[in-house]
Amino acid sequence: MSSIAWFRLASPASFFPLARRLVPWFSTGAALLAVTGLWLGLLVAPTDAQQGDAYRIIFIHVPAAWMSMFIYIVMAFWCAVSLTFNTRLAAMLAQALAPTGAMFTVLALVTGAMWGKPAWGTYWAWDARMTSELILLFLYFGYMALRNAIDDPRRADRASAVLALVGAINVPIIYFSVKWWNTLHQGASVSLTSAPTMAATMLTGMLIMAFAAWFYAIAIALLRVQAIIVEREKNFRWSGELLRWIR
Amino acid sequence: MAAVLEITDETRESSAWRGFAWSLTRDLKLAIRSKAELGVQLLFYVIVVTLFPLAVGAEPLLLRTLGPGVLWVAALLASLLSLSRIFAADFADGSLEQLALSPQPLPALISGKIAAHWMSTGFPLVAASPFLGAQFGLTADEGWLLALGLLIGTPTLSLLGAIGAALTLGLRAGGGLLALLILPLYVPILIFGAGSIEAARAGLGASAQLSLLTAALLATLVGAPLASAAAVRIALD
Numbered sequence: 001m002s003s004i005a006w007f008r009l010a011s012p013a014s015f016f017p018l019a020r021r022l023v024p025w026f027s028t029g030a031a032l033l034a035v036t037g038l039w040l041g042l043l044v045a046p047t048d049a050q051q052g053d054a055y056r057i058i059f060i061h062v063p064a065a066w067m068s069m070f071i072y073i074v075m076a077f078w079c080a081v082s083l084t085f086n087t088r089l090a091a092m093l094a095q096a097l098a099p100t101g102a103m104f105t106v107l108a109l110v111t112g113a114m115w116g117k118p119a120w121g122t123y124w125a126w127d128a129r130m131t132s133e134l135i136l137l138f139l140y141f142g143y144m145a146l147r148n149a150i151d152d153p154r155r156a157d158r159a160s161a162v163l164a165l166v167g168a169i170n171v172p173i174i175y176f177s178v179k180w181w182n183t184l185h186q187g188a189s190v191s192l193t194s195a196p197t198m199a200a201t202m203l204t205g206m207l208i209m210a211f212a213a214w215f216y217a218i219a220i221a222l223l224r225v226q227a228i229i230v231e232r233e234k235n236f237r238w239s240g241e242l243l244r245w246i247r
Numbered sequence: 248m249a250a251v252l253e254i255t256d257e258t259r260e261s262s263a264w265r266g267f268a269w270s271l272t273r274d275l276k277l278a279i280r281s282k283a284e285l286g287v288q289l290l291f292y293v294i295v296v297t298l299f300p301l302a303v304g305a306e307p308l309l310l311r312t313l314g315p316g317v318l319w320v321a322a323l324l325a326s327l328l329s330l331s332r333i334f335a336a337d338f339a340d341g342s343l344e345q346l347a348l349s350p351q352p353l354p355a356l357i358s359g360k361i362a363a364h365w366m367s368t369g370f371p372l373v374a375a376s377p378f379l380g381a382q383f384g385l386t387a388d389e390g391w392l393l394a395l396g397l398l399i400g401t402p403t404l405s406l407l408g409a410i411g412a413a414l415t416l417g418l419r420a421g422g423g424l425l426a427l428l429i430l431p432l433y434v435p436i437l438i439f440g441a442g443s444i445e446a447a448r449a450g451l452g453a454s455a456q457l458s459l460l461t462a463a464l465l466a467t468l469v470g471a472p473l474a475s476a477a478a479v480r481i482a483l484d
Binding site: 131135138139141142145146149150154155158159162163165166167 | 407410411414415418419420424427428430431432434474477478481482484
């Protein structure tokens with residue numbers, strides 16, 4: 001592995017071709033995984049004894065909720081890297097991840113509301129996990145709004161990185177809120193320490209869908225980061241060459 | 248060669264404390280001399296709290312239920328309203344840049360500014376809260392609990408808010424953006440603060456919520472001045 005020059009890839013100019021090569025792999029992988037996961041989830045998995053077919057929304061809801069939190073952690077990681085090493089690419093990756101994270105948060109909230117109606121009889125309950133997810137959405141919006149409000153991209157990088165790191169404190173609160181407040185929301189049904197309580201096909205389908213969401217997030221972030229690189233490095237000659245290359 | 252001042256751990260520590268005390272007294276002095284600003288904060292709090300009975304009706308039971316939440320939300324909004332004052336004037340006239348250049352550590356100077364901000368804006372709310380609580384039918388014990396919760400909670404609001412105020416320095420988006428950045432971070436304080444009175448009413452005792460509020464205060468007391476100083480340096484670049 002030492003033959004790969006990792007630090008060379010920290011330069012947007014040399015990362016761009018790699019990102020360009022990786023996007024088809026991850027988007028194809030995401031499509032294949034999503035088709036498999038949806039087939040398992042919608043056609044193969046048995047109907048739930050209590051909830052009927054309404055439960056099948058977990059194949060979207062749970063992966064979206066996982067990704068909404070996971071992407072924030074990854075974003076905070078790249079923000080920490082960009083503050084520590086003062087690298088432009090890390091900040092660009094964080095910037096590219098934010099809209100996808102916000103999209104998954106909205107998806108988790110909307111599918112949760114759609115599932116809540118048949119399961120609990122209400123679209124929205126002010127329970128801790130839902131509320132935390134909503135706050136996570138505000139954190140994503142705050143991050144993006146702060147970025148957009150600052151004209152100088154380097155200042156935007158660093159200011160939004162500080163904000164993302166402060167907000168990262170919120171992500172563990174989301175996770176542990178299930179234990180802190182005992183409310184309407186059911187406890188986590190997938191845990192690493194005890195046997196899962198759901199059927200094996202349901203679990204498999206859900207995990208495959210989670211990987212599909214993950215691959216999609218990587219593909220779309222790599223695609224978006226290319227646009228960000230071209231836009232922000234437009235004053236360099238190589239950036240113009242990249243544009244010609246895309247065409 | 249000029250004499251080089253030897254910086255030991257001891258001198259550094261005393262310089263941090265001196266910087267803290269200096270910026271605290273300076274900002275307090277500035278706050279006291281502009282009496283108009285000093286009272287606006289408190290009046291805003293009182294007016295917002297007064298609006299609620301007018302909106303939802305004067306049913307005593309309803310007001311008693313809503314009271315703790317209303318008083319805490321109003322405290323959050325009042326805190327938000329005054330946040331930009333921590334740095335804005337100093338940023339505009341360039342003295343913030345001089346503070347950043349001074350030999351005293353910037354986090355210490357900023358801690359002094361935040362402490363002065365809390366004393367001039369947060370503490371009056373704490374003092375007024377038992378009286379406003381009585382208007383909402385809170386018992387004397389609940390009124391003291393509210394004041395105690397605010398006493399622990401409002402410094403945390405000022406500390407967290409200072410980060411947002413520093414991040415948005417000089418931006419055109421201004422106040423709305425600051426609310427978007429900071430209010431989500433205020434949420435745990437609101438939950439524990441208003442929850443302390445709920446817990447006391449349910450007979451559970453408020454010590455768990457007050458402990459969590461104190462934990463949040465201690466954590467932000469350490470972290471927020473460092474984050475604010477980083478944000479100020481970013482804004483001044």
